[in-house]
Each structure stands twice: as C-alpha cells, then as structure tokens.
Amino acid sequence: MLNYETHEYDVLVIGAGGAGLRAAIEAAATRLSVGLVCKSLLGKAHTVMAEGGIAAALANVDQRDDWKVHFTDTMRGGQYVNNWRMAELHAKEAPACVRELEAWGALFDRTQDGRILQRNFGGHKYPRLAHVGDRTGLEMIRTLQDHGIHQGIEVHMECTVVTLLQDDGRVVGAFGYDRERGRFRVFRAKAVILATGGVGRAYKITSNSWEYTGDGHSLAYHAGADLMDMEFVQFHPTGMVWPPSVRGILVTEGVRGEGGVLRNREGRRFMFDDIPELYRNQTSDNEEEGWRYTQGDPDARRPPELLTRDHVARCIVREIKEGRGSPHDGVFLDIAWIKERLPTAEDHIRRKLPSMYHQFKQLAGIDITKEAMEVGPTTHYVMGGIRVDADTQMSNVPGLFAAGECAAGLHGANRLGGNSLSDLLVFGKRAGRYAAEFAAEHGAGTIDEAQIESTATWALRYFESNGSAPTEAENPYRVQADLQDMMQDLVGIVRTESDLRKGVEALRDLAGRAQRVTVPGNREYNAGWHTALDLRHLLTVSEAIALAALERKESRGAHFREDYPDKDENEARENIIVRKGPDGEMQVTREALPATRSDLQTVIEEMQ
Amino acid sequence: MVMATFKLWRGDRDAGRFEDYQTDITEGMVVLDAVHQIQAEQAQDLAVRWNCKAGKCGSCSAEVNGSPKLMCMTRCSDIPLDKPVSIEPMKAFPLIKDLVTDVSWNFQVKKRIKPFKPRQPDADDGTWRMAQADIDRVQEFRKCIECFLCQDVCHVLREHQMHDAFIGPRFFVYGASLEMHPLDIENRLGDLKDSDGIGYCNITKCCTKVCPEDITITDNAIIPLKERVVDEFYDPLQKLFRIFRPRG
Numbered sequence: 001m002l003n004y005e006t007h008e009y010d011v012l013v014i015g016a017g018g019a020g021l022r023a024a025i026e027a028a029a030t031r032l033s034v035g036l037v038c039k040s041l042l043g044k045a046h047t048v049m050a051e052g053g054i055a056a057a058l059a060n061v062d063q064r065d066d067w068k069v070h071f072t073d074t075m076r077g078g079q080y081v082n083n084w085r086m087a088e089l090h091a092k093e094a095p096a097c098v099r100e101l102e103a104w105g106a107l108f109d110r111t112q113d114g115r116i117l118q119r120n121f122g123g124h125k126y127p128r129l130a131h132v133g134d135r136t137g138l139e140m141i142r143t144l145q146d147h148g149i150h151q152g153i154e155v156h157m158e159c160t161v162v163t164l165l166q167d168d169g170r171v172v173g174a175f176g177y178d179r180e181r182g183r184f185r186v187f188r189a190k191a192v193i194l195a196t197g198g199v200g201r202a203y204k205i206t207s208n209s210w211e212y213t214g215d216g217h218s219l220a221y222h223a224g225a226d227l228m229d230m231e232f233v234q235f236h237p238t239g240m241v242w243p244p245s246v247r248g249i250l251v252t253e254g255v256r257g258e259g260g261v262l263r264n265r266e267g268r269r270f271m272f273d274d275i276p277e278l279y280r281n282q283t284s285d286n287e288e289e290g291w292r293y294t295q296g297d298p299d300a301r302r303p304p305e306l307l308t309r310d311h312v313a314r315c316i317v318r319e320i321k322e323g324r325g326s327p328h329d330g331v332f333l334d335i336a337w338i339k340e341r342l343p344t345a346e347d348h349i350r351r352k353l354p355s356m357y358h359q360f361k362q363l364a365g366i367d368i369t370k371e372a373m374e375v376g377p378t379t380h381y382v383m384g385g386i387r388v389d390a391d392t393q394m395s396n397v398p399g400l401f402a403a404g405e406c407a408a409g410l411h412g413a414n415r416l417g418g419n420s421l422s423d424l425l426v427f428g429k430r431a432g433r434y435a436a437e438f439a440a441e442h443g444a445g446t447i448d449e450a451q452i453e454s455t456a457t458w459a460l461r462y463f464e465s466n467g468s469a470p471t472e473a474e475n476p477y478r479v480q481a482d483l484q485d486m487m488q489d490l491v492g493i494v495r496t497e498s499d500l501r502k503g504v505e506a507l508r509d510l511a512g513r514a515q516r517v518t519v520p521g522n523r524e525y526n527a528g529w530h531t532a533l534d535l536r537h538l539l540t541v542s543e544a545i546a547l548a549a550l551e552r553k554e555s556r557g558a559h560f561r562e563d564y565p566d567k568d569e570n571e572a573r574e575n576i577i578v579r580k581g582p583d584g585e586m587q588v589t590r591e592a593l594p595a596t597r598s599d600l601q602t603v604i605e606e607m608q
Numbered sequence: 609m610v611m612a613t614f615k616l617w618r619g620d621r622d623a624g625r626f627e628d629y630q631t632d633i634t635e636g637m638v639v640l641d642a643v644h645q646i647q648a649e650q651a652q653d654l655a656v657r658w659n660c661k662a663g664k665c666g667s668c669s670a671e672v673n674g675s676p677k678l679m680c681m682t683r684c685s686d687i688p689l690d691k692p693v694s695i696e697p698m699k700a701f702p703l704i705k706d707l708v709t710d711v712s713w714n715f716q717v718k719k720r721i722k723p724f725k726p727r728q729p730d731a732d733d734g735t736w737r738m739a740q741a742d743i744d745r746v747q748e749f750r751k752c753i754e755c756f757l758c759q760d761v762c763h764v765l766r767e768h769q770m771h772d773a774f775i776g777p778r779f780f781v782y783g784a785s786l787e788m789h790p791l792d793i794e795n796r797l798g799d800l801k802d803s804d805g806i807g808y809c810n811i812t813k814c815c816t817k818v819c820p821e822d823i824t825i826t827d828n829a830i831i832p833l834k835e836r837v838v839d840e841f842y843d844p845l846q847k848l849f850r851i852f853r854p855r856g
C-alpha cells in the first residue's frame with residue numbers, strides 16, 4: 001500500500017505567485033476552505049523578480065489615459081490575436097486591483113500630489129505603470145503574501161504537484177510530493193486553480209528560474225485541457241550577456257523608460273532605422289523628442305527604444321548578425337548618457353533603478369551611471385498557455401481553472417511590459433471567485449487510487465537504488481541542458497520550417513533519454529530527482545511550442561518565421577490549439593478567433 | 609579558467625561533514641554557479657535553494673568561508689580560490705539537508721505580528737494621498753527579500769537560541785515597516801516589548817552589516833522602535849501627555 005498524506009479543500013490553488021495568491025485570497029473571502037501549494041518558499045515565486053511595474057489606466061500622470069486606451073494598446077501590442085474579452089476585462093479592472101494592493105499596504109512611488117506615480121513602458125501610449133523603483137514584483141508579492149497569511153489559507157510550501165487527479169473527466173484534486181522528505185501528498189478539492197507561471201527553462205538563455213518548467217501547462221494538457229498560442233514565446237530584448245554565467249538575467253525595460261538608449265558598436269541609435277507602420281504615428285523620429293517623452297512631455301512621441309519587445313528584440317538580433325554588435329554579442333544599452341541632460345543623473349539612476357545599479361555593479365563590475373551595459377535578447381515570458389473562458393478562467397476541463405502566466409489569451413502574439421502583473425491581479429481574482437462558485441455548486445469527486453499508484457510508481461522508478469538502472473543511464477541535468485540548447489537553436493527567436501522539424505525530431509530523442517534518467521540518493525530534498533520529474537513537463541511544453549510554431553506560417557509578434565517573414569491576415573484569423581489526442585499523441589488544430597464585439601472594434605478603430 | 613576546491617556541507621538532521629569537490633571557475637562565475645556545476649556533474653542529489661540568481665528572492669543564503677552571503681551575488685573572483693572555499697548552511701536554523709535549512713519558524717513569527725490596518729480613505733476618490741518623503745523610510749524596509757541572513761547572524765538567535773522570546777532583526781524591520789507606514793493605525797508597541805523581545809537586542813549591528821539589501825536595520829528600524837517602546841511604556845511625562853493627545 002502506498003503511503004501518502006491527504007488534505008482536503010474546497011478550492012486548491014497550485015502556485016503562489018501573484019496570480020495564485022490573489023486567487024487564494026479571493027476564494028478564501030467566500031469562507032470556503034482553500035489550500036495553496038508552491039514549489040518554493042512563500043514569497044519566492046517568480047513574481048518577486050518583476051521589476052518595471054503594473055500597468056493600469058489610473059490616469060494619475062496623464063489624464064488622457066483610460067481603459068479604452070489601455071485596451072487598444074494591449075490589442076495592438078498583441079497584434080490582434082488576443083482574446084478581446086480578456087483585454088477588455090483587464091483594462092477595465094486593473095486600476096481597482098492596484099488600489100486594492102494599496103489598501104493592503106503596498107507603497108508605490110508617488111506623484112507630486114501624493115498619488116500613485118506611473119512610468120512609461122514599451123507599447124503603452126501614456127505613462128501607465130505603477131511601480132516601486134525597479135522592484136515592483138517584490139512589493140506586489142509581499143503585499144499579497146502578508147495579507148494572504150491572515151485569510152485562513154492553508155499553505156504547503158516546497159511541495160510539487162506531479163499530476164492532476166480526475167473523476168470522469170472532472171478535475172478533483174492533485175497528487176504531488178514535499179521536497180523536504182519526498183513524501184507523497186494527495187490534495188482533494190472541488191475546484192483546482194493552476195497559477196504555475198511560465199516555461200522559460202525550456203531555453204538556455206532565460207530570465208526565468210528553475211521553477212519555470214511549464215508544469216501547469218503540462219498538467220492541464222495531460223488532463224485534457226486545450227493549450228493555445230504556444231508559438232508565442234516572448235524574448236525580452238534586454239538580458240545581460242556578459243559575463244557568461246549571468247547571461248539571460250533581465251535588464252528591466254524601465255531603463256529605457258527612464259531615458260536609456262540602444263546603440264550599436266558604431267554608436268548609432270539603430271532603433272530609429274526601422275519603425276513599423278503600425279506605430280509610426282506614435283513614435284518620435286528624432287532624439288530630442290524621444291528624450292522629452294521620457295521626461296514626461298505629454299506632446300512628445302515615444303522613442304523607438306520603447307517599441308514593443310518583439311520588434312526591439314529582432315532589431316538587436318539584426319545588428320548582431322550584421323556585425324554591428326558589442327564585444328560579447330549584444331548591443332549597448334546606455335543610461336549614463338542622461339548626465340548630459342540631468343545634472344543629478346547619477347543620483348537619479350540610482351534612485352529609479354537601484355536593483356539594476358546593484359546587479360551590474362555586483363555581477364558584471366559595471367557602474368551603469370558611468371558606462372553602457374551590454375544586452376541581448378533573453379527568453380522571458382510565454383503568451384501561450386491554458387485556454388480559458390475569459391470571464392471565469394475555467395478551462396475546457398470541468399473544475400480546472402487557470403490564471404496568470406500559465407493561462408492564454410490576454411496578450412495575443414506579444415505581451416506589453418507591465419501587463420503581466422495586472423493580469424495576475426485581475427484574472428487571479430476572477431479565477432478565485434469562479435472556482436469558489438464552482439466548488440460551492442459541486443460535491444467532492446472520487447479519487448482514483450489506481451492513478452495515484454501508477455504516478456507514484458513512475459516517480460520512484462528514477463532512483464538508481466531501484467536496481468533497474470538501464471545500461472545507458474542518463475543524468476537529468478544533462479538531458480535538461482541538452483533540451484535547452486536544442487530549443488534555443490532550433491525553436492528560438494528566428495524560426496524556419498526545417499529547424500522546427502529538426503526540433504520536433506530532437507524532442508523525440510530527448511524523450512527517449514528522459515526515460516533512461518536515473519538519480520542517486522534518497523527521496524529527501526533531492527534536486528536530481530526533482531529535475532528528473534520536471535523533465536516530463538519540459539518535454540511536453542517544448543513539443544507544444546515547436547508544433548504550434550510549425551503550424552503558424554506567418555510572422556506575428558513574438559513568432560518570427562524566416563521562411564514566412566510577413567504577416568498574413570488569413571493566419572491571423574485563427575488561434576492554434578494543441579491538445580492531447582485519443583492515442584496520446586499531441587494534436588494541433590486551428591480555431592477561428594471570436595469576432596471582436598462591435599463597440600470594442602469601434603474603440604480600436606477610433607484610436608488608430 | 610582556474611580549478612578551485614569547494615568544501616560543501618553534506619548531511620541531514622542527524623549527521624554531516626564537509627566534502628571536497630573540485631570544479632572549473634570561469635570569468636564572472638558566482639558561488640551559486642559553482643555549486644550548480646558541482647551538483648550537475650558530481651553531486652546530483654545536493655540540496656540547495658535558489659530562484660532568481662539575481663539577488664531578488666532571498667533564497668540562496670549560506671555561509672561562504674564563514675560569512676553569511678547570498679550565493680548568487682557572491683562572485684568567485686572576490687574570494688581567494690587558492691585555498692578551499694567552504695560553503696555551509698545557515699546556523700541559526702535547523703538543517704534539513706546539505707545547504708538547506710528549515711526556515712519555517714520565520715513564517716510562523718510573521719503570522720503572529722498584527723497585520724497592516726489602514727485608516728479610512730480620506731481623499732475624494734476613495735483612496736489616500738501620501739507624500740514620497742513620508743514613505744521613503746518605509747520603502748527602505750520594504751526592500752527586504754527575506755533572505756534571513758540577519759536572523760542568521762544575530763547572536764540572540766544564533767548563540768542563545770531565543771527563538772521563543774525574540775523575533776529577530778528581520779521582523780523588527782517588518783514591524784517598523786508597519787509602524788511607520790503613513791496609513792497604518794494598529795498599535796504593535798506592546799507586542800514589540802513583550803512577546804517580540806525587542807529588549808534583547810543590544811545593538812551590535814551585526815544584522816545591518818550582512819543585509820544584502822543594505823537596509824540600515826539597527827539605526828533606522830530597531831532603534832526608532834525601541835524609542836517608541838520607551839516612550840509608550842517607560843516615560844511618565846510622555847504618558848501623561850498622551851492622555852491629552854490621543855495617538856493618531
């Protein structure tokens with residue numbers, strides 16, 4: 001008989017980042033019992049790393065801002081393959097969610113008249129990001145954590161979910177293990193919310209932590225949920241490139257929002273060379289106007305450095321490819337130059353970008369108030385994810401909800417900076433509310449012991465001590481690293497049909513190797529074992545990304561196909577859906593985008 | 609590239625010892641990179657916490673050559689590599705395994721502290737107005753990444769193990785961030801004096817020295833809190849005065 005502890009809740013939330021915490025708080029407010037599990041300690045989830053800010057049309061800095069402008073910016077940034085309803089809800093509800101954080105103790109930077117200050121960010125027409133220096137994510141997660149611990153939520157830290165439990169299709173719980181002792185845990189729940197974040201660990205160069213192995217995407221997929229838009233993986237234009245060990249660590253867009261500029265080795269501001277049609281009216285064509293914009297001049301247009309991330313990343317790749325990059329295969333990002341304009345520049349930089357200052361000083365030995373940084377693209381965010389109902393966040397599997405980075409729809413082909421943190425609040429809250437509603441309306445399902453047994457057997461067979469070590473045993477870290485190299489090379493920023501096909505092929509080989517992984521030691525806090533168990537998720541999401549990327553035969557937002565370098569309006573009418581077929585194979589289908597409600601279409605057209 | 613030797617603490621609740629590992633150090637590597645390299649190549653089951661690798665999450669705390677550090681922000685080039693580098697778990701907390709300690713006590717302590725309680729919104733739009741100058745200090749405290757390095761070095765916890773009577777510097781910082789929050793109307797001074805044991809702090813400033821976020825823990829958080837406690841409970845004049853001027 002298998003040994004495991006059982007916990008029972010009305011609502012189980014998997015993931016304790018911004019989305020999971022917000023969802024748990026909302027569900028707990030209905031007086032239902034709520035359990036929250038996360039792989040790390042509380043407060044360490046990815047959300048803690050967010051730097052730049054939370055997008056919300058508070059209109060504190062520029063009164064012309066409102067939800068319509070935010071909605072339009074989000075749709076334009078996503079190249080119109082977003083779910084319009086989510087974009088609408090997000091734009092309308094974000095301001096109240098930010099104020100709610102303030103009521104729970106968050107302290108955002110202030111305007112002169114004492115309101116929440118907002119900063120410029122790429123693709124946002126007006127200064128819109130509520131922020132705290134460049135540590136906004138810390139402020140957000142700590143506020144939610146410190147509020148959340150008093151709401152009666154039961155938290156299981158350092159506990160990893162391995163599979164969802166189902167009763168006749170409906171999700172009725174989850175099965176996992178605690179990292180400390182490796183003991184199995186069963187969580188029974190009437191409704192389950194996935195808030196597990198992203199998939200960045202599928203790539204070698206990434207701003208994401210070890211947690212980002214696409215668990216939620218994969219858990220949902222294996223439970224029969226649709227994944228959508230998986231071809232859209234955001235490569236943030238500015239990650240650190242030197243020294244090698246810090247490659248990929250994020251350099252916030254806030255640097256450019258504060259006046260930082262991109263230059264190639266010839267000192268040229270190359271972003272002026274290629275301004276896309278869609279943004280020409282909103283973008284300055286000279287340095288002077290761009291600078292005024294960053295200093296809050298409402299009549300100035302944004303500098304081209306603040307174009308959307310997909311575009312900036314591709315321009316950087318072009319400069320490097322054509323031999324105009326910096327010494328370590330990046331380009332220069334210069335904020336120090338603002339001392340030509342601001343007498344107090346050094347202080348200003350240290351105050352507005354303290355953790356960037358710190359990060360470069362300590363990790364690269366560079367003083368950003370004096371020298372330019374070297375930066376290049378890094379895997380940052382996945383727009384694709386679990387397909388959900390816009391209003392309730394429920395997936396197509398009954399009882400299974402998703403919110404935050406692991407859900408799809410809001411961001412379309414490209415996410416605007418700052419729109420993730422607001423996404424977490426708006427849709428975390430909604431997921432919490434509707435999951436609670438679902439739980440109140442449904443009884444507890446039946447747990448399938450056989451499913452638990454077979455998952456446990458699968459999980460334990462990785463141990464060398466099981467005696468069944470295959471002849472060519474594989475090291476889990478090695479397999480993970482090879483997968484990351486492969487994805488970076490073949491399914492990265494610039495894609496072609498032949499590379500993608502090779503990628504899919506390589507994944508089959510890697511899946512075979514993953515079967516042969518063995519780990520030494522026992523079940524107690526064994527990182528090798530954890531890495532081995534996560535491989536299944538990484539393989540699943542990597543395959544979904546590669547197959548979806550093969551299917552979309554155009555270039556749009558973050559998805560760039562060298563063999564189809566242009567947008568194709570026919571392709572744009574469809575979302576690409578990945579689901580598990582009856583034979584266990586991954587199936588790729590297309591579905592027509594729902595038509596935008598006419599009043600919203602009018603809003604978009606009026607704002608052109 | 610140089611070959612360096614790392615002495616890593618290996619063990620669990622019951623027993624442990626240093627084990628030597630040799631690994632190549634290349635330009636720019638931080639201690640956490642070295643530990644990861646050893647883990648991937650030589651010690652797959654090594655337990656170590658980390659998340660951000662950029663000094664933002666406070667997960668990777670350990671004692672490197674005896675000093676409490678974030679491993680992800682400690683560059684190998686800043687420590688002598690001609691001698692073995694020792695890496696040990698934090699000492700103020702019970703060991704789980706290898707470099708990972710049981711820090712759950714900290715989470716329990718936080719739960720005991722009275723939460724944020726704002727005054728009624730008083731601006732027309734149903735929110736509040738706050739001047740930047742009035743929140744600068746509190747923002748300093750809110751930079752805390754909960755790495756618990758300050759807890760690790762504080763002698764009251766580390767040597768005297770007074771976890772039951774003393775909440776430690778991290779939670780004085782937390783208390784200060786609430787007490788000095790311009791909107792907060794809760795009173796935590798009684799708790800600070802009694803259950804939180806602020807009196808046990810004898811201002812050695814060891815905590816401030818190790819804080820990776822450069823929070824001036826002692827001068828900016830603990831001393832002002834101590835003063836408030838003294839004003840509240842020990843100063844008769846102040847007390848008399850307060851009867852006529854209710855706390856706001």
Ligand SMILES: Cc1cc2nc3c(=O)[nH]c(=O)nc-3n(C[C@H](O)[C@H](O)[C@H](O)COP(=O)(O)OP(=O)(O)OC[C@H]3O[C@@H](n4cnc5c(N)ncnc54)[C@H](O)[C@@H]3O)c2cc1C
Binds near residue numbers: 050
């Ligand atoms: C460096 C950086 C800077 C960023 N800056 C910004 C910014 O300025 N503005 C912005 O809007 N966005 C920003 N983003 C993006 C944003 O931070 C993330 O998209 C967002 O925080 C994701 O939140 P989440 O709640 O969906 O997931 P996360 O915060 O990542 O939380 C995921 C949770 O799920 C848990 N989990 C995962 N798998 C399992 C499992 N199998 N079992 C149990 N638990 C599991 C994890 O432990 C964790 O608790 C940034 C991202 C990075 C990396």
Ligand code: SF4
Binds near residue numbers: 808816
């Ligand atoms: S100053 Fe006080 S809290 Fe800080 S280490 Fe010394 S005794 Fe501990």
Ligand code: SF4
Binds near residue numbers: 777823
């Ligand atoms: S106060 Fe400083 S040392 Fe203490 S937990 Fe916070 S960040 Fe770490």
Ligand code: FES
Binds near residue numbers: 662
């Ligand atoms: S890994 Fe986050 S602080 Fe070191």
